[in-house]
Amino acid sequence: MSFHPNNMANTTNTGASTQAPPPKFTVALAERLVQEAKLNVSVLPMPTPECPNAIQVTEWYRTELSTEFKILNIWNRAELLGKGGHGTVFLEHGISGVRTGETRAVKVLAYDHPGITAQQLASLRHKELLVSIFLSQPWCERHFVKTHSWFTIDEAPNLGMQHLLGDLGAVQLTPRGPIAPDHARVVMKQLLQALEFLHSQQLVHRDLKPQNIMVHSMPPFQDSWIIKLGDFGSLEYYSDISDKSQIRPGGTPGFVPPDVLGYCPNDEMNTFLQACKADMFAAGAVLFIMLTRLAPFGKAGMHLDRYAHGEMPIGFPFTYLNSSICGPxxxxxxxxxxxxxxxxxxxxxxxxxxxNWLHGA
Incomplete structure (x- = not known):
């Protein structure tokens, strides 16, 4: 490798654009963008034997010069795409309006956290809404799952998002196996570009894993890999990057580094920098999985403690990365x-x- 791990100052992506830099994330800016993206909707139950909770969502607006309601789009929601700790995602089909024939994914923000209070739930929902809308703006949408608009149903925010092929684990790693190194390089470069942007905005993802990396296109179905980072339910905004308070644990076992779990010192870093380094550890675990389809520290990170204390066999877990899988x-x-x-x-x-590897050398 041609870099030193501590050489972080004044380092920029050599492929960066010469355009004016994007605006910095602030709560005030995100609040304004959220208000601009909000839709009015009405909901009609449309139960079917296959989906008894199916609904029809009608988007509408009222013109300034009239009290009449104008219908913008009508969507049918009748298919569950997935459910996680931060919400449930449905597939909707456009059946009327300017988006007739299109599909979209809609995430209903709900947090499956035991003992969560109503106030905490509202705060978590609002934070994810702010970040999702901010990261969908033209200056950064190529890196992240785009949220076109949002609305509320029964007080729960619903995010209307682009419908992609699926997550990296579901569409590639589980059914098709490891990713060839040349393809993994493309995916990794895009993932790091997304993290570079997040960290430049004092935002940290905190739950990076294959299930939160969505696939827009992939060979052999399309010419090239395009991935987008999604699920911002665990994301944190660090307004004070000099703060050295104890980092708040977060993430999925197997992707959380030893220092966050207290297995080793944090090198006296400020909280923001330590959180960024936690994202980088998770990115390394993702790359390891892409190349081998193996979890580097066993199921749910069961060997991480012993790895951190030097109690695993010499070379663990990197002995799995032999020359037939990847180069030096x-x-x-x-x-x-x-x-x-x-x-x-x-x-x-x-x-x-x-x-060198990311540049194809």
């Missing part, structure tokens, strides 16, 4: 990302600028 530059990148201590993990901007 690729293996070294995974090793840096999965470093036990956060100081050993490069930032996304550093890797994008200096990694």
């Amino acid at each position: 530059d690729c293996k070294a990148l995974v090793q840096f990302l999965l470093a036990v201590r956060p100081a050993g993990r490069p930032m996304a901007s550093t890797m994008l600028a200096t990694s």
